[in-house]
Amino acid sequence: MTEGFKPIAITLENCGKTFADGTRALHPLTLEIAASETIVFLGPSGCGKTTTLRIIAGLETPDPGGRVLFDGEDVTALPIERRRVGMVFQSYALFPNMSVAENVGYGLRVRRVAGAEAAGRVAEMLAMMRIEALADRRIDQLSGGQRQRVALARALAVRPRVLLMDEPLTALDAKLRDALRLEIDELLRRLGITAIYVTHDQAEAMALGDRIVVMDHGRVAQVGKPRDIYQRPSTRFVADFIGTMNRINGTVRDGAFVTAAGAIPWREAPPGASEALFRPEDVTLDDTAEAHLRGRLTAAFFLGDRTRLFIDVGMEKPLVTETGARRDFTHDEPIGLRIDPRGLMAL
Amino acid sequence: MRHETPRLILLLLPAGIFFTAFFLLPLSRLFAIGGSGADGFAAYAAIVTDRNYFASLLSTLALAAATTAATLVISGISGVFLQRSRFPGNAILVAMLTFPLAFPGVVIGFMVIMLAGRQGLIGEIALRLTGEKIVFAYSMAGLFMGYVYFSVPRTILTVMAAAEKLDPKLEEAARSLGASTWQVVRDVIIPGLKPAFISAGAICFATAVGAFGTAFTLATRINVLPMVIYTEFTLQANIATAAALSFVLGAVTWVVLAAARTAAGSSVAAAG
Amino acid sequence: MKRRGALFWLQLGFTLFVCAFLIVPVFLSMMAGLTVNYLTGIESGLTLRWVGEVWSGYRDTIFLSMGIALACLAGTLVLGIPAAYALAKRPTAMTRAIEELLVMPVAVPGLATALALIVTYGAAGGFRTSWTFILTGHILFTLPFMVRSVLAVLNAIDLNTLEEGAASLGAGFTQRFFHVVLPNCRTGILAGSLMVVTLSMGEFNMTWLLHTPLTKTLPVGLADAYASLRLEVGSAYTLIFFLMIMPLLLALQAMTRHVR
Numbered sequence: 056m057t058e059g060f061k062p063i064a065i066t067l068e069n070c071g072k073t074f075a076d077g078t079r080a081l082h083p084l085t086l087e088i089a090a091s092e093t094i095v096f097l098g099p100s101g102c103g104k105t106t107t108l109r110i111i112a113g114l115e116t117p118d119p120g121g122r123v124l125f126d127g128e129d130v131t132a133l134p135i136e137r138r139r140v141g142m143v144f145q146s147y148a149l150f151p152n153m154s155v156a157e158n159v160g161y162g163l164r165v166r167r168v169a170g171a172e173a174a175g176r177v178a179e180m181l182a183m184m185r186i187e188a189l190a191d192r193r194i195d196q197l198s199g200g201q202r203q204r205v206a207l208a209r210a211l212a213v214r215p216r217v218l219l220m221d222e223p224l225t226a227l228d229a230k231l232r233d234a235l236r237l238e239i240d241e242l243l244r245r246l247g248i249t250a251i252y253v254t255h256d257q258a259e260a261m262a263l264g265d266r267i268v269v270m271d272h273g274r275v276a277q278v279g280k281p282r283d284i285y286q287r288p289s290t291r292f293v294a295d296f297i298g299t300m301n302r303i304n305g306t307v308r309d310g311a312f313v314t315a316a317g318a319i320p321w322r323e324a325p326p327g328a329s330e331a332l333f334r335p336e337d338v339t340l341d342d343t344a345e346a347h348l349r350g351r352l353t354a355a356f357f358l359g360d361r362t363r364l365f366i367d368v369g370m371e372k373p374l375v376t377e378t379g380a381r382r383d384f385t386h387d388e389p390i391g392l393r394i395d396p397r398g399l400m401a402l
Numbered sequence: 403m404r405h406e407t408p409r410l411i412l413l414l415l416p417a418g419i420f421f422t423a424f425f426l427l428p429l430s431r432l433f434a435i436g437g438s439g440a441d442g443f444a445a446y447a448a449i450v451t452d453r454n455y456f457a458s459l460l461s462t463l464a465l466a467a468a469t470t471a472a473t474l475v476i477s478g479i480s481g482v483f484l485q486r487s488r489f490p491g492n493a494i495l496v497a498m499l500t501f502p503l504a505f506p507g508v509v510i511g512f513m514v515i516m517l518a519g520r521q522g523l524i525g526e527i528a529l530r531l532t533g534e535k536i537v538f539a540y541s542m543a544g545l546f547m548g549y550v551y552f553s554v555p556r557t558i559l560t561v562m563a564a565a566e567k568l569d570p571k572l573e574e575a576a577r578s579l580g581a582s583t584w585q586v587v588r589d590v591i592i593p594g595l596k597p598a599f600i601s602a603g604a605i606c607f608a609t610a611v612g613a614f615g616t617a618f619t620l621a622t623r624i625n626v627l628p629m630v631i632y633t634e635f636t637l638q639a640n641i642a643t644a645a646a647l648s649f650v651l652g653a654v655t656w657v658v659l660a661a662a663r664t665a666a667g668s669s670v671a672a673a674g
Numbered sequence: 675m676k677r678r679g680a681l682f683w684l685q686l687g688f689t690l691f692v693c694a695f696l697i698v699p700v701f702l703s704m705m706a707g708l709t710v711n712y713l714t715g716i717e718s719g720l721t722l723r724w725v726g727e728v729w730s731g732y733r734d735t736i737f738l739s740m741g742i743a744l745a746c747l748a749g750t751l752v753l754g755i756p757a758a759y760a761l762a763k764r765p766t767a768m769t770r771a772i773e774e775l776l777v778m779p780v781a782v783p784g785l786a787t788a789l790a791l792i793v794t795y796g797a798a799g800g801f802r803t804s805w806t807f808i809l810t811g812h813i814l815f816t817l818p819f820m821v822r823s824v825l826a827v828l829n830a831i832d833l834n835t836l837e838e839g840a841a842s843l844g845a846g847f848t849q850r851f852f853h854v855v856l857p858n859c860r861t862g863i864l865a866g867s868l869m870v871v872t873l874s875m876g877e878f879n880m881t882w883l884l885h886t887p888l889t890k891t892l893p894v895g896l897a898d899a900y901a902s903l904r905l906e907v908g909s910a911y912t913l914i915f916f917l918m919i920m921p922l923l924l925a926l927q928a929m930t931r932h933v934r
């Protein structure tokens with residue numbers, strides 16, 4: 056089934072975007088996307104993800120000086136209908152005047168693919184997305200999840216060179232989102248297609264992306280594998296946007312990071328660091344004299360399999376950690392903490 | 403999408419050319435001709451300085467105002483009633499009330515003649531009851547009746563559409579606070595329908611000011627502005643005056659509609 | 675069924691009265707057109723004589739009106755749909771002003787528009803005396819209804835996304851327009867078309883000034899008949915007119931209710 060897909064590499068060169076009203080949606084951006092790679096654009100609302108995707112698709116032109124290359128060929132001047140891309144829209148953009156099968160076959164129809172071949176391809180796509188039974192339905196007779204599948208089938212039916220998806224799962228409820236995420240992931244790997252996926256959901260980004268491009272206010276904040284982005288955020292913004300991050304102020308002295316709440320051993324501390332960052336999972340409770348930090352419990356949320364603790368150590372924000380301990384916590388009780396030095400970082 | 407402005411201009415062009423050639427250009431020509439008579443552009447002031455014209459302007463406006471008021475009251479009562487009350491035959495009533503939706507003015511004039519003309523129903527009934535025949539079709543009263551006839555169907559549709567969107571919870575809330583039926587009507591229903599009333603009323607008014615067919619069918623003797631213009635143009639061959647008067651008439655109706663559109667914030671369009 | 679208060683019956687009575695006001699004259703005129711002598715009443719017998727008389731005398735006006743209405747429909751479709759599309763694609767102050775301008779022929783009394791056309795093109799002999807002169811007026815007057823009707827639907831659907839969807843599948847502008855845009859605004863086109871045909875058939879305000887003895891439309895003929903012929907003939911003529919626009923009106927009514 057994977058035959059017919061010829062994945063391509065995509066290069067963005069200095070692609071910026073300033074809208075007619077003066078909005079600077081995107082600062083010049085340069086990015087290499089390898090063939091067959093799944094790349095995810097991640098960032099808060101309004102950071103320019105959709106704009107970037109639309110530039111790649113050919114729905115927007117980059118500001119002068121910007122270029123889009125498909126396998127080295129400059130496609131900047133090509134409109135979307137000549138770029139042979141597949142696109143899944145957030146609102147799906149299914150045609151209400153056509154049935155499911157007609158929607159899926161539309162790309163073949165405008166390409167004048169012969170009837171029998173087109174019908175075969177439509178059937179194949181419907182089978183792949185497991186929606187054969189819906190072939191003759193009207194679009195307004197479909198559920199959200201079914202529409203999503205039709206949109207994917209329609210985009211893939213023309214065997215695009217790259218698949219572009221703009222928040223394809225945002226309109227669905229949480230359970231369905233998880234199920235479809237898994238399915239999309241499996242599909243992308245099986246087809247080996249170059250895929251570009253836009254989302255503001257970090258879990259989705261982590262699960263799907265070979266690489267993630269974190270964006271902030273029209274700029275790229277960091278590009279990297281999900282693990283790198285999580286474990287080695289390169290900016291404050293990335294550190295805060297992805298997962299939960301604890302931060303504590305202090306100074307580096309004699310191989311330790313000394314704070315008002317205690318000292319954390321940190322041999323590789325960068326000299327002059329005034330702030331240490333670490334994730335909740337690198338923190339363990341420790342009531343012994345060896346505890347690194349001491350503070351008082353401000354809140355404890357019982358989550359079932361674990362309890363999430365908020366500990367005041369005299370900083371602006373309480374530290375967060377999670378524990379599997381089977382005991383009750385009382386407000387204001389003293390808490391000792393031990394930090395895994397491998398999880399410590401500075402910016 | 404990209405680079406589509408030239409295409410959109412191209413698509414707008416045919417309508418634009420047609421409109422410019424057959425509306426804007428002729429109207430500006432009309433304006434110029436209005437000022438080409440013996441009095442020059444003072445002709446435009448004639449509508450207020452000339453006693454006859456001014457009188458017909460006033461009666462035209464009075465007639466339009468009366469038509470609007472009567473239509474709004476009638477359509478308000480029946481429209482809200484038909485939207486709110488479900489009873490057998492409701493749909494048939496709505497169908498009958500909106501049937502004359504697109505009758506042209508001439509036909510409506512004839513309907514008035516059927517009712518209040520020399521051989522009309524009202525006259526016959528009055529003759530039977532009182533021994534005296536009532537005939538008022540060929541007067542201002544007949545014209546008033548015709549304009550109400552014309553305006554009621556479309557206004558009822560507008561009112562029903564607006565009443566459908568009224569949130570019944572507001573009404574229930576008012577009742578729960580102890581409001582009487584009349585207070586609910588005054589404080590909830592009428593304010594809720596106000597935009598619809600404004601836009602429908604404006605159309606009503608504009609049509610009554612500019613309509614010609616009904617007046618033409620009823621008589622040439624009714625002193626409303628469109629008839630005056632027609633007489634000036636055909637009988638007096640006084641083209642400059644006719645042009646000036648019709649330009650003013652057009653301006654009045656256009657201003658009324660534009661003002662209503664601003665007030666109601668919705669689309670207001672009239673129909674002939 | 676729940677009990678109805680006095681208010682209900684009062685309102686119902688009022689509404690029935692209004693209904694009678696609107697429908698009784700229609701009914702009377704239909705009867706009059708089929709009665710031998712309206713003054714004597716139905717006892718004088720029913721006849722198709724008046725209808726026949728109208729048919730032989732005014733047949734041409736009926737065909738001319740139909741022809742003009744259809745030509746007018748074609749004109750408004752060709753001019754109006756592209757215009758509505760362009761207006762929907764660019765909702766700017768500029769396009770709103772254009773829309774406002776396009777609606778002016780409806781706001782400005784037909785008499786004024788007709789006079790304006792006559793003073794500008796009256797001297798163009800061939801044009802002035804041909805039916806296309808009337809057609810021009812009708813298109814001016816009905817174009818806004820087509821534009822608004824289509825525009826309303828285009829604004830209600832997510833036009834840009836649908837078009838982008840089609841473009842992403844390789845459809846060029848023409849394909850997008852005919853495969854996606856037109857089919858999805860067909861309710862607006864249909865409603866607009868019904869309105870255009872109905873209005874064109876009944877247009878009198880302009881037509882009375884624009885017509886020539888050789889280009890009389892149905893409403894012009896009606897006005898003639900009302901003024902100069904006996905009531906029965908006028909009624910028969912009206913009856914024919916009703917029969918012609920009845921299907922249009924019923925369809926229009928169904929659509930209006932559907933759109934609401």
Ligand SMILES: Nc1ncnc2c1ncn2[C@@H]1O[C@H](COP(=O)(O)OP(=O)(O)OP(=O)(O)O)[C@@H](O)[C@H]1O
Pocket residue numbers: 074075076078079080098099100101102103104105106107255
């Ligand atoms: N056509 C436009 N004209 C002017 N500004 C625009 C236009 N489209 C987008 N913008 C602006 O550009 C910025 C980036 O928009 P973009 O749609 O790329 O954000 P996004 O990251 O996709 O956000 P979201 O997660 O909310 O979809 C925003 O500030 C937005 O308001």
Ligand SMILES: [Mg+2]
Pocket residue numbers: 104105106221
């Ligand atoms: Mg977006």
